Amino acid sequence: MEIRSKEFKQRAVFAIHDASLQQALGKARGGFVGKRAQQAAELPEFEQLREEAKNTKNHILDNLDHYLERYEAAVTAAGGHVHWARDAEEARRIILDICKRVDAKTVTKGKSMVSEEIGLNEALIEHGMEVVETDLGEYIIQLAHEPPSHIIAPAVHKTKDQVSDLFEKAHGGPRKTEVADLVNEARRVLRDKYFKADVGITGGNFLVAETGSSIIVTNEGNGDLTQTLAKVHIVTSGIERVVPTLDDATLFLRLLARSATGQETETYTTISTGPRRAGDLDGPEEYHVVLVDNGRSKMLAGRFKDMLRCIRCGACMNHCPVYGAVGGHAYGWVYPGPMGSVLTPLIKGLDNAYDLPNACTLNGRCASVCPVKIPLPDLLRELRHMQHQQDITPVMQKRALQVWRYVATRPKLYHALEQVGARFLSAIAKNGSIRRLPLAGAWTDVRDLPAPAGRTFLELWQGKRGQK
Amino acid sequence: MTESPTRGPRVGLFATCLMNVFRPNVGFSAVKLLEDAGCSVEVPANQTCCGQPGYNSGDYDAARALARQVIETFENYDYIVGPSGSCMATIRHDYPVLFQDDPMWLPRAQALSEKAWELLSFLADVLHAAPADSHYDGTVTYHDSCSGLRGLGIKGQPRALLGEVDGLKLKEMEDSEVCCGFGGTFCVKYPEISEKMVEDKVRNVLATGADTLVGGDLGCLMNIAGRLRRINAPVKVFHTAEVLAGLADGPGLAGAAKESD
Ligand code: SF4
Numbered sequence: 001m002e003i004r005s006k007e008f009k010q011r012a013v014f015a016i017h018d019a020s021l022q023q024a025l026g027k028a029r030g031g032f033v034g035k036r037a038q039q040a041a042e043l044p045e046f047e048q049l050r051e052e053a054k055n056t057k058n059h060i061l062d063n064l065d066h067y068l069e070r071y072e073a074a075v076t077a078a079g080g081h082v083h084w085a086r087d088a089e090e091a092r093r094i095i096l097d098i099c100k101r102v103d104a105k106t107v108t109k110g111k112s113m114v115s116e117e118i119g120l121n122e123a124l125i126e127h128g129m130e131v132v133e134t135d136l137g138e139y140i141i142q143l144a145h146e147p148p149s150h151i152i153a154p155a156v157h158k159t160k161d162q163v164s165d166l167f168e169k170a171h172g173g174p175r176k177t178e179v180a181d182l183v184n185e186a187r188r189v190l191r192d193k194y195f196k197a198d199v200g201i202t203g204g205n206f207l208v209a210e211t212g213s214s215i216i217v218t219n220e221g222n223g224d225l226t227q228t229l230a231k232v233h234i235v236t237s238g239i240e241r242v243v244p245t246l247d248d249a250t251l252f253l254r255l256l257a258r259s260a261t262g263q264e265t266e267t268y269t270t271i272s273t274g275p276r277r278a279g280d281l282d283g284p285e286e287y288h289v290v291l292v293d294n295g296r297s298k299m300l301a302g303r304f305k306d307m308l309r310c311i312r313c314g315a316c317m318n319h320c321p322v323y324g325a326v327g328g329h330a331y332g333w334v335y336p337g338p339m340g341s342v343l344t345p346l347i348k349g350l351d352n353a354y355d356l357p358n359a360c361t362l363n364g365r366c367a368s369v370c371p372v373k374i375p376l377p378d379l380l381r382e383l384r385h386m387q388h389q390q391d392i393t394p395v396m397q398k399r400a401l402q403v404w405r406y407v408a409t410r411p412k413l414y415h416a417l418e419q420v421g422a423r424f425l426s427a428i429a430k431n432g433s434i435r436r437l438p439l440a441g442a443w444t445d446v447r448d449l450p451a452p453a454g455r456t457f458l459e460l461w462q463g464k465r466g467q468k
Numbered sequence: 469m470t471e472s473p474t475r476g477p478r479v480g481l482f483a484t485c486l487m488n489v490f491r492p493n494v495g496f497s498a499v500k501l502l503e504d505a506g507c508s509v510e511v512p513a514n515q516t517c518c519g520q521p522g523y524n525s526g527d528y529d530a531a532r533a534l535a536r537q538v539i540e541t542f543e544n545y546d547y548i549v550g551p552s553g554s555c556m557a558t559i560r561h562d563y564p565v566l567f568q569d570d571p572m573w574l575p576r577a578q579a580l581s582e583k584a585w586e587l588l589s590f591l592a593d594v595l596h597a598a599p600a601d602s603h604y605d606g607t608v609t610y611h612d613s614c615s616g617l618r619g620l621g622i623k624g625q626p627r628a629l630l631g632e633v634d635g636l637k638l639k640e641m642e643d644s645e646v647c648c649g650f651g652g653t654f655c656v657k658y659p660e661i662s663e664k665m666v667e668d669k670v671r672n673v674l675a676t677g678a679d680t681l682v683g684g685d686l687g688c689l690m691n692i693a694g695r696l697r698r699i700n701a702p703v704k705v706f707h708t709a710e711v712l713a714g715l716a717d718g719p720g721l722a723g724a725a726k727e728s729d
Contacts (some may be wrong), residue, residue, distance in 0.1 A: 013660045133596045325664040360657050361665075362524060362650025363614035384526030393526065401522060405530040409537060414516040422489045433697050442656035446663040447694030450705075450721040452488065457483050457492035461511050 001119050001147055003354035005332035005344055012326040019227065020159045026325050028156045032318035035262020037368065041394035043258065047392060053255055054373040056248055059311035060240075061300060067209045068291070074212025076276030077254045080287035088118040091292045095120060095201070095234055096127060098288055102232055104129055104198035109193040110216060110223035113312060114153050114236040114292055115349070120201070132193045134222040136186055143170050147431055149328030150315030151315040152260050154180055157327050160165045180208070200230030204237035205311070206252060207289070210245045211275040214289065217256065217266040224270050233272070239291050240300075242307040247272075255371035260313040266460035303382055307342050309372040316366035316376060322359055331356060331358040338366040338376040351392045357383035401402070419457050475505035476595075480542045482550030482559075485517050486686040491721065494686065497713035498551045498587050505597035505629055506653060514541045518555040523562055524652055532573075535563050539576050547583045549590045551709050553616020554685050556586040561619060587709055588684060592625035601688075601713035603634040609641045609678035610708070611669070611692065613685035617645060626708045627685060641672040645697040665693045675705060680704040680720075682711055691724035 004011070040046045060067055071083040085091035099107060105131050109115065126130050134144040137155035141148055143166045148154030155163070167185055168175040178183050178244075194200075196419055202223050204214040214235045216223045227233040243249050255264045268292065280415075284432030299308055317323040317337025328336035332353070335343045341356035357380040366376045387393045408413050428434060429451030437444045479502055496510075502509045519534030538559065542548040550556050563577040591597045608630065609645045616622035630638055649655060650664025656662075669692055673681050679705055683689050683695075693705035705721040 009658070012658070016660050016664050021678050057700035165541055225523040257627065306648065319650070321665050321668075322658075322661055325661050355646065359654070359661065361614070361647050361649065363647035365614070365645070365647065365650065368618055376690065378543045381524060384524070385528055386526070388528075397525065398527075401527045401530055404521060405527070405533055408516045408519075409533050411537075413516050418485070418489050425489075435692075435698075439654070440660040443694070444654075446655075446659050446698070447691065448697035450690055450693050452490045453492065456511065457488045457575075458511065459497040460492050461495065462513070465511075 001114060001122075001334055003333045003344070003348045003352055005348070005356055008330055008332055008353075008355035008359060011332065012064055015326040015330050020162060021157050021327050024159045024371040025155050025324060028153065028245065029324050030317065032038060032262060032315075036259060036315060036318070037262075039258035039262050039264065043254075044260070049060040049251065049255055050373055053157065053251055053371055054309060054380055055244075058370050060243060061308055064239065064242070066246055066302060068239060071207055071212060071242050074209060075274070075287075075289055076212070078212045078287075079277070080212065080274045081288060083288060083290045085118075085290055085292045085294070087294050088292075091118040091290055092293070093238065094121060094122045094290050096230060098286075099129060099199050100127070100233060102198055102286075104232075106130045106132065106193060107201060108132050108134050108193055108195045108197040108226045108230060109138070109201070110202035110218065110226040111138055111154070111208045112201065112236050113148075113334060114196060114203055115201060116148060116365045117294065118236070118292060120236070121267070127236060132190065134190050134226050135218065136183065136195070136222070139186055139190065140255070141167060143167070144394060146245060147334065150314060150317060150340075151312050151335060157329065170398070178338055194225045194229045196393070197226070197230040198230045199234060200225050200226040200228075201234045204235045204241055205256065206249045207235075207237055207242040207248055208244075208249055208271075209242055211273055213246075214270045215249055215253075215269065215271050217253070217269045219263075219267045221268045224268060227270070227284065227359055228282050230284055230290070232286040233275070235265060235287075235289045237289065237291060239296050240310075241291055253369075255310055256313050259315040259371040260359070291449055303345055304340060304342065304379060306374050307339070307346070307379060311338055312339075315371065316374075319369050320364045321363065322361070323367070338380070339374070342376060342379045342383065350387055351382065352388060352394055354387065357381075357387070415456070416457055419459060422452040422456050423454055424454050425449070472619075476508065477546040478505045479547045479549050480545035481509055481511045482518070482538075482542070482548055482552075482555060483515060484550055484552045484555050484652050484686065486690065487551060490690065491540060491686055491707065491716075493715055494551050494707040494709055497707065497709040497715045498549070499578055500548065500713040500715065501587070501597070501599065501709060502592060505595045506598050507593060507595070510545070512541050518558045520555060520558040520562070521652060523558065523566070528566060531562075532566050535559075535577065538561070538572065539580050541574070543576060544587075545583070547585055547590065549585045549587055550697055550708060551587040551685075553586045553613050553620050553622055553684050554687060557615040557619030559584040564725040585717075586620050586622060586684065588626045588712075589616075589620060589622050592629060593682060596630050599629060599712040599714075601634065602712055603672060604636040604680075604714075604716060606635075606680045606704070607637045607676075607678045608637050608680045608711065609639050609673055609676045609684055610644060611641070611646045611648060611673075611681060611683040611688060613683055613688045614647050616684050619642045619726060622684065626682075629712055630708065632645070636711070639676045639678045639685050641678075642716055643668070643672050648688045648692050648706055650687045652687065655691060666691055668702065670695050672701070678703065680716075682706050682708045683706050689721055693720075
């Protein structure tokens with residue numbers, strides 16, 4: 001997927017004025033936030049689990065090479081294959097090679113953000129394969145030819161009406177308007193594809209080093225059909241998703257569903273280990289795992305290591321007021337919201353996504369709900385710092401900061417200017433308000449500027465109590 | 469640093485930039501509350517800004533320059549107290565981070581960090597003070613400013629203190645913990661997004677039917693008050709300290725009697 005993060009501002013404004021998008025966002029926001037809060041409140045050890053999850057992840061990241069090696073050995077022992085992909089291109093090539101070798105015509109896909117990250121669908125289609133997304137949300141946006149706008153609810157930006165339209169167009173009428181009917185229709189269409197599929201591709205929520213298993217969680221069971229009915233199962237996953245043991249996986253599973261959708265647990269949690277064994281009733285003939293680096297090992301070595309704890313739950317975007325205002329597409333690449341604003345510049349380049357770290361009030365709500373306690377606002381600020389150092393920050397802003405620093409480190413000058421400012425603003429005010437202020441249109445276009453009374457506190461204080 | 473036996477702690481008041489220019493009354497309210505609680509308060513003249521605009525814009529050098537100035541100005545007081553969760557969180561949390569690789573300044577930054585308090589949490593958590601028989605006629609709703617709430621754990625303290633004010637009724641709004649869209653330079657860099665956020669905030673304020681909005685950070689209050697004024701909503705806006713000190717009279721940041729224009 002081509003990155004369009006440079007257009008963040010325009011896309012954000014567009015999104016704010018898109019009535020159906022706003023309707024869809026408003027609905028989703030209330031649901032996710034309330035349900036998560038309820039789950040967190042009902043589990044007395046929830047906060048303790050977050051701390052434990054953070055520490056476990058840190059331990060894994062400190063020993064990532066070790067766990068990845070153990071994982072590879074376990075996968076191989078179970079009859080599967082592990083492939084290492086340095087970047088998106090290599091990952092695509094590995095997967096294409098497998099698909100071509102088995103002469104794949106139809107490829108089904110469970111939800112996988114990594115496959116979005118590496119631009120897999122386009123590559124498969126380009127090579128003549130039919131690609132079918134089987135997650136309902138992914139299926140919807142595939143019909144709409146759109147990228148996901150949320151990492152766990154990819155079609156969250158769509159209203160039910162829009163889905164009805166899409167289905168009518170794709171499947172032929174009659175137009176369904178009830179959610180249950182729409183779901184059934186999608187089921188019916190998808191069912192055939194599962195059986196036709198040569199290759200089934202899924203993500204991996206967790207990779208278990210001890211057993212060589214991959215774990216996926218879904219609410220629709222589509223992942224299970226994708227991976228058991230196809231001849232070949234390919235798991236795509238980031239290298240950071242490995243956990244030492246099944247026990248560790250359960251720690252994260254307890255947090256994942258609660259943080260993501262506010263469920264105690266997702267409807268389906270599926271653990272797969274290797275291909276079909278002799279005597280198994282079903283399962284794929286081949287089992288492959290493509291482990292994608294794509295900038296992760298660089299993150300591991302630097303100040304953004306914390307970001308690799310992410311378990312892709314989406315809580316940060318559900319609680320982000322900026323995401324809530326503009327939706328996921330404004331961010332212009334695969335990962336939206338706070339986690340995306342950290343990941344996108346790191347994976348796609350700082351200057352390709354200038355706005356993402358900046359379009360944030362640093363209000364901290366994301367970090368306060370992140371199940372693995374990633375200090376997202378600190379990481380965003382750190383990216384701003386890098387932009388500043390690398391001269392990616394606009395010149396005007398840098399100049400303004402220089403002037404501010406010059407003045408603010410000279411208290412007498414600073415106070416004199418404050419006094420002038422207070423008097424000026426007070427003089428041009430009407431009824432205590434300034435409705436238009438030259439050079440401050442960004443403020444006064446939206447709101448009045450409450451006017452000062454004319455004298456600064458320090459002035460008044462000195463008059464009252466003398467200089468201290 | 470000598471503390472006279474008859475007086476309480478010697479407090480240096482951090483006069484935030486917005487307060488200094490836009491709302492001196494907040495400063496006098498802070499002084500009154502601190503003095504009523506037995507502190508001796510001074511306002512050092514050598515202060516300007518805490519440095520947060522530089523820090524949050526990624527200009528760490530500028531932030532450090534300002535931080536050094538604040539440290540030098542305030543390190544000889546028993547406490548540095550300011551009526552802003554945002555500035556005080558910067559001093560408390562960010563100064564030690566800014567100087568983490570500087571063996572000269574780190575201990576000084578840490579020492580100041582430990583005695584840096586936002587006004588209301590200082591009154592409640594350190595001084596265990598209750599406002600001296602203040603009175604406010606009205607229904608008040610409280611906005612949790614983000615830095616105070618998440619950075620400094622300020623949530624119960626202002627509400628408890630407001631609960632002591634005679635005549636005041638507190639009515640909680642929906643999403644009181646959601647950002648109002650101010651965010652320092654954010655509101656002028658991304659005005660449309662900021663507008664959407666403050667719109668949501670104002671809707672929640674109005675839904676309470678409260679006649680007054682209070683909060684602990686002037687940035688947020690100016691943002692919300694400015695929006696209330698723009699849509700001619702008759703809600704008064706005060707800093708919590710003004711209400712507690714009994715100095716919340718007059719127009720406040722919004723809600724002034726307006727001529728039609
Ligand atoms: S950053 Fe945290 S909250 Fe956001 S998706 Fe990752 S784990 Fe979830």
